[in-house]
Amino acid sequence: MLNYDFDWAIITSGRYFEWLMAGVYTTVQLSVVSIVLAFLLGLIIAVMRMSHVSPIRWFAYAYLEFTRNTPLLVQIFFWYFGSYQVLPRFINEWLVTWNFEFAAAVIALTIYTSAFIAEDIRSGVRSIPREQMEAARSSGFTFLRAMQYIILPQAVRITIPPLINQFLNLTKNSSLAMTIGVAELTYQARQVESYTFKGYEAFTAATIVYLGMSLVIAALVNIYNRKVLATVKGR
Amino acid sequence: MIRFEGVHKWFHNLHVLNDINLHVRQGEVVVVCGPSGSGKSTLIRTINQLEPIDKGKLIVDGMDLSDRRTDITKLRAEIGFVFQQFNLYPHLRVLNNITLAPIKIRKLARKEAEEQAMALLERVGLAEKRDAYPAQLSGGQQQRVAIARALAMKPKIMLFDEPTSALDPEMIGEVLAVMQDLAQSGMTMVVVTHEMGFASEVSDRIVFIDEGIILEEAEPSEFFKAPKHERAKQFLKQVLSPMH
Numbered sequence: 512m513l514n515y516d517f518d519w520a521i522i523t524s525g526r527y528f529e530w531l532m533a534g535v536y537t538t539v540q541l542s543v544v545s546i547v548l549a550f551l552l553g554l555i556i557a558v559m560r561m562s563h564v565s566p567i568r569w570f571a572y573a574y575l576e577f578t579r580n581t582p583l584l585v586q587i588f589f590w591y592f593g594s595y596q597v598l599p600r601f602i603n604e605w606l607v608t609w610n611f612e613f614a615a616a617v618i619a620l621t622i623y624t625s626a627f628i629a630e631d632i633r634s635g636v637r638s639i640p641r642e643q644m645e646a647a648r649s650s651g652f653t654f655l656r657a658m659q660y661i662i663l664p665q666a667v668r669i670t671i672p673p674l675i676n677q678f679l680n681l682t683k684n685s686s687l688a689m690t691i692g693v694a695e696l697t698y699q700a701r702q703v704e705s706y707t708f709k710g711y712e713a714f715t716a717a718t719i720v721y722l723g724m725s726l727v728i729a730a731l732v733n734i735y736n737r738k739v740l741a742t743v744k745g746r
Numbered sequence: 747m748i749r750f751e752g753v754h755k756w757f758h759n760l761h762v763l764n765d766i767n768l769h770v771r772q773g774e775v776v777v778v779c780g781p782s783g784s785g786k787s788t789l790i791r792t793i794n795q796l797e798p799i800d801k802g803k804l805i806v807d808g809m810d811l812s813d814r815r816t817d818i819t820k821l822r823a824e825i826g827f828v829f830q831q832f833n834l835y836p837h838l839r840v841l842n843n844i845t846l847a848p849i850k851i852r853k854l855a856r857k858e859a860e861e862q863a864m865a866l867l868e869r870v871g872l873a874e875k876r877d878a879y880p881a882q883l884s885g886g887q888q889q890r891v892a893i894a895r896a897l898a899m900k901p902k903i904m905l906f907d908e909p910t911s912a913l914d915p916e917m918i919g920e921v922l923a924v925m926q927d928l929a930q931s932g933m934t935m936v937v938v939t940h941e942m943g944f945a946s947e948v949s950d951r952i953v954f955i956d957e958g959i960i961l962e963e964a965e966p967s968e969f970f971k972a973p974k975h976e977r978a979k980q981f982l983k984q985v986l987s988p989m990h
Contacts, residue, residue, distance in 0.1 A: 645796055646833035650847040650899060651823025660846060665837050 518709055522716045527703045531713075534699030535720055541613065541695055542682040545620040549681070550674065552621060553628030558658055560633055571629070578626035584687055586623055591615040591691040616688035624681045631673040635666035668739070675732045679725055686721075696720060747772045747903060747934050748793055753802035755788060755958075762788045764958040766802070775935045777945040777966075780955040781981055786938045789955065790905050793936065794818075794825045807902055823851055826896030830908040832888040834880035834895070840867070841876040844895045852899065859898070866894040870924050886917025890924055897928075904928065906937040940985050946970055954978045 521527055559571035578586070594615065595603055606614050639662055647657035667674075689698035700717035704710040748770040755763035762785045770776050778786045791797040792804060795811055795818050804811040809821050834843050844863035848854040854862070867873045870890040880888055889909055896904060906925065910918040922944050929935055929948045939945065945952055946966040954962040954975065961975045973979050 640833075642829060642831060642833045643835065646827075646829065646835070648819075649794055649796065649822055649825070649827035650895075651819055651851045652847070653819050656850065660850060661835055665835075668837065 515711070517712065519712055521707055521709050522703065522712045527707065527713075530699045530703055531696070531716055531720075534694060534696035534717075537613075537694055537699075538682065538685055538696040538720075539724075541616055541620070541685045541688060541693065542678065545617050545624060545685070546678045546681055548617065548621040549624035549628055549677070552625035553632055554663065556625060556629035557632040557636065558655070558663075560629060561636065563654065575626050575629060578622055579630075583619065583623050583684055584690065587616060587619040587687055587691060590619045594618075612688070612691050612693045615691060616685070616693045620681055620685060620688070623684070624677055627680070628674060628677050631670050631677065632663075632666055635670035635673075636662055638669055639665050671735055671739075672732050675728055675735070679728050682724055682728075683721060747774075747807060748936070749803075749805045751803040751805075753792065753799050753804055755785075755792065755797065755800050762958045763792070763799070766958075766960060768953060768960065768963070770934065770936060772934050773932045774951065775929045775933075775937065775949045776951045776953060777949040778936060778938045778953045778955060779940060779942075779945065779981070779985075781977075784956045785958040786955050787907055788958075790907050790936055790938050793903070793905055794822050794827055796827075823847070823899055824902045826893075826899060826901035826904040828889070828892050828896055828904070828906045828909045830912050832880070832885070832892045832912075834888055834892055836880050838879075839876070840872070840878050840880070840883070840891050843880065843891060844898045847895070848898050863894070863898055866897055867891075869897075869927070870894050871920070884917060885913045886920045889913065889917075889921045893921075893924055893928070903934045903936070906935065906939065908938050908940070910939065910941055942970070942982070942985055954981065956981075 522531060556571050556574060559567050560575065562568050562571070591612065598606075603611075636658075643661055643665070644657055647661040648654075652660065685695060686697040688695055689701065692698070694702075696717050700713040703713040707713070748768070750766045750768040753763055753766040754761070764785075766789065768776075778789060780786045788797050792799050792811070793806055799812065802812065806821060807824055809816050811818070811821075834840075835846070838846065841860060841863055844866060845854075845856070845859040848859045848862065849856060852859075864873060864876065867876060870893060872887060872890055872894070875883060875887065875891070880891070883891065893909075909925070910921050913921065918941065922941060925935075925937070925944070926948050937944075937949070949966055952962075952964055952966050952969045953960055954969070954973070954977075956977050962969065962973060962978050964974075969978070970982070973982055
């Protein structure tokens, strides 16, 4: 016999419910801010990776290898504990007044995710026929302008499904931010558990929320593939 | 307008352009023909440096392409290029395909660019397709849009690289008609094509190239009546009556 009293009420109402919801809010905030920044950074890195100037290309290559091949947790610790020693004092002071844990988590998640996004965008660009670049260059666009107006808009449309998957990964990865004290969903579930000893309920709730977010995101990919991609493809 | 002086180009060991000397004057229509793999596409692609040359001198609109300091991007804006595979931008509607470069490069106001684009679409007979995406058009229609796109930059030279080779036979005429209209308006044109009807009626000169060498350069009447070179004779026989 199970010798455990399930108490779902404890997490569906009252103080602990509020904690969990605050955690959900922080997780969403952390993920959305990071994915936007990671996308922009990923675009830049992808273009650098395809540059005709070798030092720029090598820098991007090194960045990609370095970021993708080190554990995210180490990167989070690096930015949280390590950056104090590296960053100038005034930046540290400014970050502390803001919310240093959150900032460090955003920086780490952004950099980590940007590497994967850059590679997704790059393979998107490679799937665009070479002739598109030729057509753009023939009209008098520079390499960067051709990328901006002709190649990347097409590549990004193709890349959106893998990008959404990166967002999914990022949302799940954001749970690691609890290790530096960001009060996101996992952190709050842990808090609820410490106060109530209702670990089963608390982490079931967290699991359901993560799963729910994933399913919603996956559904968006499906809709995008059916509705949007079908119309822009068919070259 | 365009002057080749002893131009050479190699792809690895393959000598694709061998001592090309050619002069295209303003307002002239020159047709380049030759068997496949003869270097005719490479020849036309060197004019806007889609293919850089290895040796010799190439002067286009007063700019020296063999000089590294020449601003190629600026020169390309003055040269329209029409591709075999059209290469329209699939993510943009027809109208935006045409207005993109004038707005971004010529800094035209959107309204002005759109009026100009509509005038060009009228000219190629596709005004009603302004809001279509390229994938919704037939090959012939796409190619006419591609010509309109090139003309929107008000180019001094128009280059055509086998503009009808990818088209179904019933669509070739509509594209050639647009090109003929353009030639009569005084545009400087270099056209790589197998359409010998177009060559004989529209062009001022025909250049026959094989294995990277210009074997013959003549007025169309001369070229069709009495080609001098044996290879040219064979080529003409094949393109004029491919069954035999």
